[in-house]
Amino acid sequence: MTRALEHWLRVKSSTFCPGCGHGILLGAVVRALDELGVDRKNLLFVSGIGCAAWIPSPHIKADTLHTLHGRAVAYATGAKLFNPKLTTLVVSGDGDLTSIGGNHLIHAARRNLGLTVICANNQIYGMTGGQTASTTPVGALTATAPSGNAWRPFDLVKLVLGAGGRFVARWPVSRPRPLIASIKKGIQSGQFAFIEAISPCPTQFGRRNRVDEVTELYRRMDADCVEAAEADKLSPEERAGKIVIGEFGDV
Amino acid sequence: MRSEPARILMGNQACAEGALAAGCSFYAGYPITPSSEIMETLADRLPREGKVFVQMEDEIGSICAVIGASWAGAKAMTATAGPGLSLMMEGLGYAAFTETPCVIVDVQRAGPATGQATRVGSGDILQVRFGMHGDVCPIALSPGSVQEMYDLTIRAFNLAERYRVPVFLMADEGIGHLRESVFLHKDFTIENRVRDASRPPFGTPEPDGVPPMPVFGDGAELMITGSTHDEKGFRKVDDPEPHRRLVERINRKILDHEADIVEVEERFLDDATVAVVAYGFTGRSALAAVKALRRDGVRAGLVRLKTLWPFPRAALARLDQRVQRVVVPEMNRGQVAMLVRAEMNAEVVSLCQTDGEVIEPEAIAARVREVLP
Numbered sequence: 001m002t003r004a005l006e007h008w009l010r011v012k013s014s015t016f017c018p019g020c021g022h023g024i025l026l027g028a029v030v031r032a033l034d035e036l037g038v039d040r041k042n043l044l045f046v047s048g049i050g051c052a053a054w055i056p057s058p059h060i061k062a063d064t065l066h067t068l069h070g071r072a073v074a075y076a077t078g079a080k081l082f083n084p085k086l087t088t089l090v091v092s093g094d095g096d097l098t099s100i101g102g103n104h105l106i107h108a109a110r111r112n113l114g115l116t117v118i119c120a121n122n123q124i125y126g127m128t129g130g131q132t133a134s135t136t137p138v139g140a141l142t143a144t145a146p147s148g149n150a151w152r153p154f155d156l157v158k159l160v161l162g163a164g165g166r167f168v169a170r171w172p173v174s175r176p177r178p179l180i181a182s183i184k185k186g187i188q189s190g191q192f193a194f195i196e197a198i199s200p201c202p203t204q205f206g207r208r209n210r211v212d213e214v215t216e217l218y219r220r221m222d223a224d225c226v227e228a229a230e231a232d233k234l235s236p237e238e239r240a241g242k243i244v245i246g247e248f249g250d251v
Numbered sequence: 252m253r254s255e256p257a258r259i260l261m262g263n264q265a266c267a268e269g270a271l272a273a274g275c276s277f278y279a280g281y282p283i284t285p286s287s288e289i290m291e292t293l294a295d296r297l298p299r300e301g302k303v304f305v306q307m308e309d310e311i312g313s314i315c316a317v318i319g320a321s322w323a324g325a326k327a328m329t330a331t332a333g334p335g336l337s338l339m340m341e342g343l344g345y346a347a348f349t350e351t352p353c354v355i356v357d358v359q360r361a362g363p364a365t366g367q368a369t370r371v372g373s374g375d376i377l378q379v380r381f382g383m384h385g386d387v388c389p390i391a392l393s394p395g396s397v398q399e400m401y402d403l404t405i406r407a408f409n410l411a412e413r414y415r416v417p418v419f420l421m422a423d424e425g426i427g428h429l430r431e432s433v434f435l436h437k438d439f440t441i442e443n444r445v446r447d448a449s450r451p452p453f454g455t456p457e458p459d460g461v462p463p464m465p466v467f468g469d470g471a472e473l474m475i476t477g478s479t480h481d482e483k484g485f486r487k488v489d490d491p492e493p494h495r496r497l498v499e500r501i502n503r504k505i506l507d508h509e510a511d512i513v514e515v516e517e518r519f520l521d522d523a524t525v526a527v528v529a530y531g532f533t534g535r536s537a538l539a540a541v542k543a544l545r546r547d548g549v550r551a552g553l554v555r556l557k558t559l560w561p562f563p564r565a566a567l568a569r570l571d572q573r574v575q576r577v578v579v580p581e582m583n584r585g586q587v588a589m590l591v592r593a594e595m596n597a598e599v600v601s602l603c604q605t606d607g608e609v610i611e612p613e614a615i616a617a618r619v620r621e622v623l624p
Contacts, residue, residue, distance in 0.1 A: 010472070041470050046319070058474055058485060063467045065322060066476035066486075067315065068345055074312040078319030078327070079467060081303050082277050086323065086467055104315075107308040 005030050010061040015054060019206075019214035021199030024173040025120055026055045028197070029091065031176075032183035044079055044086045048072040048101060051127045052093035052120035052199070070100030073108045076115050087187060088114070094121040098154055099134040106163035109192050116186040116193045119156060122201035130204030141208045157248055160194040167193040167251035170244070173200075174222040182247055189251045198225070198243065257432040262400040262422065263330075265433045266356055267292035269404030270328055274441055275354070276302040277325035279316035281309055281335060284368045285424040286358035289330040310335035314342035317353045321346075322475060324446075324466040326408055330356035333375055334365065337382070343417055344383035345477045347501060350453070350462070352411035352444060354404070356420040358427040359531075361582075361607040370607030371424040373531050374583040379419045380560050386498065388505045390512055391419040391560040394426055395534040397433045403557065409442040410512060414504055415461055421559055423582070425532030425609050451482035454497065460504030505561055515566040516555040519545060523552030525619055526574045528567070528591055530556040532609050533580050539612035544619055551619055559587070567594040576622050578602055580615045598622070 006012075008030040016022050033043070045056035049069035057066040063086075067075045072090045080088045090097075097105055097119050108115060124142055125131040131144040135156065139148040160168050167189045169182035179197060186193025198221060200206065206217045221243075228246035231239055260268070267289050270278075278293045290306075297304040303320070307313040310331055317327040331339065336357050346353055357379070361372035379391050390410050392403045400422065407418040447463035448471035454462050462482070465471035474484030479494045487493035505512065516534075519541055520526065529537035534555040544551040554570055556563055570577070577595060579588035580602035588601035602618045604610045 010474075042468050044323075044467050057476060061472055063471070063473045064475065065319065065467075066474070066478070067318075068341055068477060071311065071315040071342070074307065074315035075319035077305070077307070077312070078277065078279060078316030078321075078325075079323040080319075081305055081316070082320040082323040082325045082327075083468060103308050104312050107312070 005034060008033065008061055010058050014059065016051065017203040019200070019202035019217070020051070021122065021173040022052055022055050022120055024176060025118070025197045025199055026059055028173070028176050028179045029055070029089070029118065029183060030060065032180045032187065035180070036184055036187060038087055038187070042085050042087060044088045046072045046076040046079070046088065046090045048092040048096035050093040050096045050125070052091060053096060055091045055120065056089070070096055071104065072096065073101060073104040073115070073117060077108060077111070077113060080113055080115055084114070088116070089187070090115055090117040092119065093126070094119055094123065094135040094156070095125050095133040098156060098159070102134070105160070109160050109163035109165040109194065112164060112166060112192045114190045114192065116183070116195070118183065119194065119196045120199045121156065121196050122199050122205060123153070124201055124205045126201045126204050130208055140205070143208070156196045161248060165194050166191045166249050168248045170196040170198070170246065172198040172221050172225050172245065174218055185247070191251060255434055255436055257434055259430055260397055260433050261288060262394070262397045262426045262429045263288035263358065264292055265397045265400040266330070266404045266420070266422065267296065268435050269401040270354070270408070271296060271300070272435065272437070273405040273408035274326050275328050275408065277317065277320040277327040278304045278329065279307050279313045279320070279327070280329045280331065281307055281313050283332045283335045285360055285427050286330045286332050286356065288427070289356060310338040311342060314339040314346070314355070318342060318346050318349070318351050321351045321353050322466055322473070326352070326412070328354035328356065330358065332358050332360045333362045336375055336378065340382045344385055344387070346417040347383065347387040347389065348385070348477055349475055350415040350464070350501065351417065352415050353417050354407045354411055354420065355417055356404070356422060359421065359423040361605070367607045369424070371532065371609055372582045372605065372607065373423050373533070374586070376421065376559055376583065376586045379421065386502070388502050389419055389560050390414065390416055390505060391421050391558070393421050393530040393556055393559050395531060395555060395557070396426070397429055397431045399557070400426060401433055401435060405439050412442040412444045413461070414508065415444065415464055416505065421531065423531045453480055453484055454482045454500050460500050460507065509561050509565065512558060512561060513563045513565070514557040515563050516557060517566070518553040518555070520552040520570070520573055522550050523574055524550045525576045525578070525623060526552040526554060526570055527615060527619065528554045528556065528577055528579045528587070529581070530559060530587065533582060536610050536612045537580060537615055540615035540619065543612060543616050549619065549623065556587070562590055562594070564594050567591060571595045571597055575624055576600065578615065578618050578622060580604070580610050580618065582610065
């Protein structure tokens with residue numbers, strides 16, 4: 001991270017594994033805040049449990065609330081309702097926000113309270129040792145699916161839009177500029193905003209699925225991503241296995 | 252003489268009035284019998300006062316929203332019954348460990364499981380002490396009248412602010428749905444947390460073990476976590492010493508203040524040879540039983556527990572100097588009797604009733620006669 005952004009950081013070291021995408025996402029969040037000139041005194045980060053929950057806590061120098069597994073959105077709902085002046089960002093992982101915490105996520109989208117929820121999706125449980133998540137692709141190898149995951153993953157964009165989310169976006173961390181732009185747009189919307197950041201986990205997902213090189217993991221992720229306008233031109237066969245990225249919703 | 256007129260209210264309504272009088276500014280909850288009148292009253296009243304009410308998606312979300320609001324500066328509460336309390340357990344442990352002031356009203360019903368949702372019970376007394384994983388002593392109060400639904404709700408908010416803890420009001424369906432006269436008086440002081448951002452929020456050696464609590468937006472750049480943390484809030488997930496220090500302090504700050512926290516009502520004890528120890532709705536039946544026994548010449552007394560946690564050990568030690576036998580009537584399988592037995596040399600006899608009905612005075616009087624020396 002550039003020196004000019006260091007004032008956003010509480011600690012100068014990180015516990016993320018080599019090759020983890022969460023450091024890039026931390027950089028994107030901080031850049032979005034810096035570019036918006038957000039008032040730090042009234043800035044609140046809420047996170048749950050897992051690697052992604054450590055993106056704001058303890059890294060970011062602002063009020064941070066590191067909560068229970070799955071419950072970050074409910075905590076944020078209470079804080080934001082009581083003090084609407086708080087710019088409130090929830091940053092947590094796919095397992096936290098959409099498996100154990102799925103109920104709070106869809107209800108927050110329904111209420112359309114002004115929360116910006118950033119979901120770091122690494123398609124696996126990283127901190128607990130590589131178990132299956134609600135976002136793990138069919139066939140992927142995990143600690144709890146040694147023969148390959150049998151169950152379909154959530155499409156988080158469709159899930160949140162279906163629950164009433166007004167601004168929804170999805171980008172891989174390998175495309176930081178549009179990711180930063182969507183985070184800014186989400187914060188500025190004043191409405192419920194959901195941003196899925198696809199963030200690779202070399203240690204658990206890459207290792208278990210025989211993608212040994214970090215660069216190869218990132219290359220494959222980025223190659224799988226196709227922007228919504230392009231995806232519309234693809235045949236169903238060509239579209240299979242692709243990750244549709246972009247901004248969705250009506251804000 | 253009180254200047255304000257008495258009103259006839261339901262216990263649950265008096266609880267809501269107490270919350271408003273104490274300065275409650277945030278309610279999050281999920282409907283559940285027999286507590287819903289608290290929620291319904293506050294759904295109407297809080298927004299009219301410019302305060303916040305939200306119906307959450309479940310009880311887990313409710314307690315989490317309460318904790319989030321408390322750190323945003325609210326005097327926050329929720330109300331529930333047994334099944335909801337079970338769902339809240341993880342959040343309640345988080346509140347205790349992060350020293351978050353909040354009030355939880357449990358209008359107990361006949362359990363376990365869904366049990367009899369509209370009938371009375373008092374089966375949650377040990378759950379609020381031992382239901383959270385880990386080990387932390389909470390504060391739990393037990394109202395015995397509609398007046399105490401008002402008074403002890405105010406006290407619950409004050410204790411929560413004073414000690415930075417979740418405080419439980421362990422009501423029961425009998426008290427929650429009882430209608431009787433109540434004075435909605437203003438004869439009380441209001442406690443507020445110390446919002447000092449210049450000192451660490453998680454336990455420098457304050458003389459009383461209660462650190463100051465700045466809130467979001469105060470500029471404290473708070474780090475709040477349910478992981479073991481140091482005095483500033485940094486996670487300390489491997490070192491033995493920070494964990495030992497934190498667990499000890501959050502228990503000590505309650506246990507060192509038993510004299511300030513614990514309240515009991517002692518009646519007819521001067522010449523008593525036998526006593527009833529009771530709480531909640533059962534305390535009313537116990538008083539009627541003791542009066543009836545006295546009319547028949549039995550020297551019976553009563554200790555009514557208005558505080559259940561921390562457990563009123565000093566009052567029971569005093570009682571142990573006076574009586575040889577104690578009867579503990581309760582609407583469970585003997586939860587408090589077990590605790591009383593551990594504190595007293597006197598013979599402690601349980602009267603358990605788990606049929607969804609309140610215990611009648613005659614049943615208590617009969618049990619006392621059976622055990623008379």
